[in-house]
Amino acid sequence: MKHIFFDLDHTLWDFETNSDIAFKTIFEKHKVPVNINKFLNYYRGINQEYWKLYREEKITKATLRVGRLKDTFTKINVKVSDRLIDDLSVDYIAVLPNNNELFDGAIEILNYLSPKYNLHIITNGFNEVQYKKLENSGLSTYFDKIITSEDAGVKKPNPIIFNFALNKASAVSKESMMIGDNYEADVMGAINNGIDAIYFNSKNEPVSHTIKSINTLLEIKKYL
Numbered sequence: 001m002k003h004i005f006f007d008l009d010h011t012l013w014d015f016e017t018n019s020d021i022a023f024k025t026i027f028e029k030h031k032v033p034v035n036i037n038k039f040l041n042y043y044r045g046i047n048q049e050y051w052k053l054y055r056e057e058k059i060t061k062a063t064l065r066v067g068r069l070k071d072t073f074t075k076i077n078v079k080v081s082d083r084l085i086d087d088l089s090v091d092y093i094a095v096l097p098n099n100n101e102l103f104d105g106a107i108e109i110l111n112y113l114s115p116k117y118n119l120h121i122i123t124n125g126f127n128e129v130q131y132k133k134l135e136n137s138g139l140s141t142y143f144d145k146i147i148t149s150e151d152a153g154v155k156k157p158n159p160i161i162f163n164f165a166l167n168k169a170s171a172v173s174k175e176s177m178m179i180g181d182n183y184e185a186d187v188m189g190a191i192n193n194g195i196d197a198i199y200f201n202s203k204n205e206p207v208s209h210t211i212k213s214i215n216t217l218l219e220i221k222k223y224l
Contacts, residue, residue, distance in 0.1 A: 001176070001177055001196075001224065002118060002171065002175040003117060003118045003119075003120060003169055003175060003176040003177070004113055004118070004120070004177050004179065004224070005120045005169075005176060005177065005179070005195075006119065006121055006122070006143075006178075006179050006180070007121075007122060007123060007156075007180030007181060007182065007185075007186050007200075008121050008125060008130060008139075009123065009125055010182070010202075011179065011181045012102055012106045012110075012139060012217075013100070013101075013102060013103075013106075013133055013137060013139070014102055016044065017099075017101040018099040019096065020040055021099040021101075022092055022096045022099055023036065023039070023040060023043070023092065024036055025095050026092055026095055027039075027088075029091065030084060030087060030088065030091075032080070034076065034078050035076075038076055039072060039073075039078075042072050042076055043068065043069075043072040046068050046071050046072050046075070050064045050067055054155065055124060055156065055157070055185055057154075057155070061126065065089045065093070066085055066086065069085050069088055069089055070085055073085075093128065093129055096129060096133075097129055097132035097136050100136050100138075102137060102139070103202070103217055105216055105218040106139075109218055109221070110139070110142040112221065113224060114142050117224070118144050119142050119144060120145040120146070120147065120168075120171075121134070121143050121145070121147060122156065122161065122162070122165050122178070122180075123146075123147070123148055123149065124148075124149040124155045124185065125149075126148075126150065127150045127151070130146070130148055134146065144169065145168050145169045147161065147164060147169075149161060151164075152165070155185070156180075156182070156186060157185045157186075157188055158189070159189075159192065159193045161189075162178075162189060162193040162195060163193070166195075173194035174194065176195045177195065177197065177223075177224065178190035178196070178197045179197070179220065180199070181199075181201075181202060183199060186199075187199045196212075197211075198213070198223055199211050199212065199214070200214055200217065201215055202216075
């Protein structure tokens, strides 16, 4: 094994925690008349559904950024203007990478892996946010190549992004490993492209015994 490809959000970078902080910040700024905890309770699930549609090329980036907010406010019966929705969507993207909580063991496992392997990122996130997250969190120093879906033109699990990543990293599939939290996009996407994978199964979902599965990042040491 020579090359390790990591997903970023929900794998190394604690998206839910950082997202919650960002929303609290921008809701205070815009004096949004809503119970923040109630909003977040609904938003998390709606956001996941929008990202699934985005991965499947069924909606655009602009639709994702605005639609997830509109649907959440509708769900909790709070009327807000389209102008406020637009302002919130812009401010959220600006504020999000300022908060950089990482999953437990993230830095320790990267320190363990980096002397042994070439480390890279493959992410479906937006360019203008992902690079800031990596830089602001101190993660960027660990990674050689950063592969985003916007650069590749497609999103995980599309095989094109994995081939794009291999080419950019000068890697071959049989000497590469993908580590990520999304079973469909990261794990099956990699395996279907001939790349071994480790499923960061932090929520302990049922999974086939044939899949390398971990509940904490430090368990990566069992396989690498």
